[in-house]
Amino acid sequence: MIVRELELDLDAFEGPFDLLLALVLKEELDLRDVDLAGIVTAFLERLAERDDLDLEACGEFLVLIAALLELKARALFPEEAAGLAELEPEEAAEELARRLAEYRRAKEAAEWLRERLAAEGDRYFRLGPAPLAPKVETPLAPQEPESLARVLRLLAQDPPEVSLSHMALRFPPVSQFLERFRALLQRRSRFDFDAEVGDMTRLEQASAFLAVLELRRAGELAIEQAAPFAPIRVSRVAQENNDQQERTAAWTVRSA
Amino acid sequence: MDRPLRLIPTDPLDTLARTLEALLVVASSPLPVEELAAAADDDPERVEEALRLVGERFAEERSGIVLEHVAGGWAFRAAREEAAACARLFERPAQRNLSQAALETLAIVAYLGPCSRPDIARIRGVAADSAVANLLERGLIAEAGRDNGGGGAVRYRTTPLFERVFGLESLSELPRLDDVGADTAEIRDRLHAVAEKRSA
Numbered sequence: 374m375i376v377r378e379l380e381l382d383l384d385a386f387e388g389p390f391d392l393l394l395a396l397v398l399k400e401e402l403d404l405r406d407v408d409l410a411g412i413v414t415a416f417l418e419r420l421a422e423r424d425d426l427d428l429e430a431c432g433e434f435l436v437l438i439a440a441l442l443e444l445k446a447r448a449l450f451p452e453e454a455a456g457l458a459e460l461e462p463e464e465a466a467e468e469l470a471r472r473l474a475e476y477r478r479a480k481e482a483a484e485w486l487r488e489r490l491a492a493e494g495d496r497y498f499r500l501g502p503a504p505l506a507p508k509v510e511t512p513l514a515p516q517e518p519e520s521l522a523r524v525l526r527l528l529a530q531d532p533p534e535v536s537l538s539h540m541a542l543r544f545p546p547v548s549q550f551l552e553r554f555r556a557l558l559q560r561r562s563r564f565d566f567d568a569e570v571g572d573m574t575r576l577e578q579a580s581a582f583l584a585v586l587e588l589r590r591a592g593e594l595a596i597e598q599a600a601p602f603a604p605i606r607v608s609r610v611a612q613e614n615n616d617q618q619e620r621t622a623a624w625t626v627r628s629a
Numbered sequence: 630m631d632r633p634l635r636l637i638p639t640d641p642l643d644t645l646a647r648t649l650e651a652l653l654v655v656a657s658s659p660l661p662v663e664e665l666a667a668a669a670d671d672d673p674e675r676v677e678e679a680l681r682l683v684g685e686r687f688a689e690e691r692s693g694i695v696l697e698h699v700a701g702g703w704a705f706r707a708a709r710e711e712a713a714a715c716a717r718l719f720e721r722p723a724q725r726n727l728s729q730a731a732l733e734t735l736a737i738v739a740y741l742g743p744c745s746r747p748d749i750a751r752i753r754g755v756a757a758d759s760a761v762a763n764l765l766e767r768g769l770i771a772e773a774g775r776d777n778g779g780g781g782a783v784r785y786r787t788t789p790l791f792e793r794v795f796g797l798e799s800l801s802e803l804p805r806l807d808d809v810g811a812d813t814a815e816i817r818d819r820l821h822a823v824a825e826k827r828s829a
Contacts, residue, residue, distance in 0.1 A: 429729055436754045475752050478806045482736030483729065485804055486795065490724055493796035495712030496697075497719060498704060500790075501657035 376433045379419060383411045394437065397444070398473075404445045413438060440469065545577050550584030554607070558594060563608035566596075645671055645679040646686075649703075653683075658789060659702030700792035701799050723767045724794050734760040735769060738785050739803060743773040745782035761785065769794065 377391035385406040386393050393412075396402035416434050420427070447465070557564055566585060570578045585607060588594045597606040648669045652660060662680070666673040680696070680703060687696040687705065695708050707715050727735070734757050737749050749757035764770045765785075773786040792799065 432730075432755050472752075472754070476754065478740075479733050479737050479752050481806055482740055482803070483732040486732050486736055486739070487727075489795050490727065493794070494724070495709045496706055496796055497712060497715035497721075498706035498793065499657050500723075 376416070376430050376437065379412075379416055379434075381412060381415055383408050390437075394441075397441070403448075404441065405448050407441075407445070409438065409441055409445060412441075440473070444469070543576075545580045547580050547584045547587065550581045551587060554581075554584055554588060555593070558607075558609045561609075563606060566605035566607050568604075569607075642675065642679050642682060645669060645675060646682040649676065649679055649683055650687075653696070653703060653705050656704065659700045659704035659793065661702040665703065697796075698798050699796060700789040702789075704793070721794075723769060723790060728760070728763075730755075730757075730760045731763050735764055735787070735791070738764075738770050739787045739791065739800060740806075742770075742786040743784035745776050745784045747782055 377389065377394070379390040381388060381390055381393060385408065386396070386402060390412070393402065393407070397404050397407070416438075420431070557569070566582075570581045573581065585594070585596065585605075589596050593610060595608050595610050597608070598604070648671075649665055652665055652668050660668075662673050662676050665680075666676045669676060671679075684696045686692065687694050689695050689708055690710070693708050693711055694705050697704060697706055699706075730753075733753055734749055737752055738744060741748065741752075746757045746761055749761065761770070765772075768788055769791045770785045771788045773784050775784060776782045787800065791797075797803070
């Protein structure tokens, strides 16, 4: 199904869709007089005549009808359109024309490719993976036995002891911080997370942060941050019910 | 039978032409002159001369094998007259059933490439993901770096297979689209005039 060949029978216009587009673009037909709903109806009728759904035609039609609707809306409400849109009308028209031109060039090029493909369809050729290039022999430079021995001696040395200290990493339990923050929020309505964990180790800070996220998930507190890397402000949420115990905390962090 | 058979040609250019024929029949993709010269261990000017000789031998309507200059190199292909027989034996997945969306996407990549999926979608007004995937699978386009010096969207360009399927010596053989451009300049002026009138 070719959208551009869609036959239209409207009050203002009778003929193929393509011609309507051309006349509108050349301003020989005022879009304000054209019943766009009639075009949609005609398209849907044509679509219903077919068994299969032509998605490509539908896509093309949607793009074209959307462009027409925008043009018509701008024509009908010039002041409102100018006020609402970010672009000035002439900028919008410029942009629209540029896109139409660009797309038309792409269509034109696609058409050329299609014709070319039809014309070159009787060229058969061999296809396959590129053959492997022969292995290039790279002869070694003459070697000094002494320097070889030197290198081997280096290799034979015991490697330096590898530190295993990080293997013992243990995350402090998140639950510890859950209790701590709950207690804190009973005393104060809000606190600054960074200040609260400032003197902890990184691992403790990580667990503390997980605890804050967990409490946020359970709806027990609110988190605010003005900007990335800004201080995190934690504040109390007014509790209407006491069901937070049910919703607690399945966070368990295993040590690495 | 002590007499040696006189099969070996004495003309050195003819010898080179034989070497080129051998290289071309083994190759599965077009070979540029430099590559042929390196493999034949001869200089490029003489290789071009010998290629003319091979081209005369393997010309359309003279031979079932035809020498052609395509995708920046030289390659043998079947003569057009033999296409029907070839079609009974071989399938060509690269060009079968190319949809309108795929052809438009291919055209955009060929003319504007390397370009990314967002670039293509901006021009066509619809997402290009499936058309791009389809063309990638057929081997007509390939990845060619990323936008913004490596951090952005993947960019695509057409492959030598594209040039070969479409019988192009290079992308510069694609026609210029200037005449279409002139037409759209007119549209733009008109739209511009409309906009000015209505905003005034």
